[in-house]
Amino acid sequence: MDSQGPIGIFDSGYGGLTILEEIRRQMPGYDYLYLGDNARSPYGVRSFEVVYEFTRQAVVKLFDYGCRLIILACNTASAKALRTIQQRDLPTIDPARRVLGVIRPTVENIGQLTHTGHVGVLGTPGTIVSDSYAIEIHKLFPDIVVTGEACPLWVPLVENGEYDKPGADYFVRKHLDHILQQDPLIDTLILACTHYPLLETKIRQNLPPAVSIRLISQGKYVADALKDYLLRHPEMDRQCSKNATCLFYTTEAATKFSEMASVFLQGEIDATRITLG
Ligand code: DGL
Secondary structure: OOOOEOEEEEEOOOOHHHHHHHHHHHOOOOOEEEEEOHHHOOOOOOOHHHHHHHHHHHHHHHHHOOOOEEEEOOHHHHHHOHHHHHHHHHHHHOOOOEEEOOHHHHHOOHHHHOOOOEEEEEEOHHHHHHOHHHHHHHHHOOOOEEEEEEOOOHHHHHHOOOOOOOHHHHHHHHHHHHHHHHOOOOOEEEEOOOOHHHHHHHHHHHOOOOOOOEEEOOHHHHHHHHHHHHHHOHHHHOOEOOOOOEEEEEOOOHHHHHHHHHHHOOOOOOEEEOOOO
16 A cells, blocks of 8 residues: 555645635645645745745655645745756655646636637736746647736735725826736736735736626636646655644744735644754
């Protein structure tokens, strides 16, 4: 019998909780271990080297805690660190373990979601500069026109609890206007940062009334892809323990994490502080 462990869910901070929530809704029987590197977030403005190094440290820690499978529930980490971890680190750490990201599961569905063939990507500066969405979309759908928009203040708006306050409107409107001026044919906007589902109401309110634009939050697509992955890989599914538990780890103060997490999740949670590196 293979040894078993929880599924690891990693984000720079709280945003990955939007992914965890949807995964747990679809797959409640599994065990999960969430890790937020809150002490070092945001990652979105950091260099490739630093995001890679921080993410690698988190992956190693989650493996130490017994995870056999990890989801990088962070677009910035998926864009800047996933490939190197998969190709360079996993073969030496443990070739039987797996690390998956959130970009591919989102991109795979884009062909069915856009009618105009014009897609906008809203993300952190790191995700947008990496061009990962355009690269991945064009591998599957070469004709889709992709426009990226970096929204550097959206994560701080969420992390500071300002996402539903009047002050958020200015920064939300600014980036929506800019991306739609660049490509007025966009009919699908990907919320390519796991924090952004909290801004969804504001985004809807600030879209021009005359146009009908579909907003894509990633949770559902990542959860669907994980379920499908485990069906196709029964050897990995056997290694995922199933006692319906969920533990929360943070690199910041545990009380702060528990308080903020209640904004993202239903109900109270207890977190444990750990260090990375
Ligand atoms: N939630 C992360 C993402 O999906 C970004 C947050 C950050 O900048 O740390 O990109």
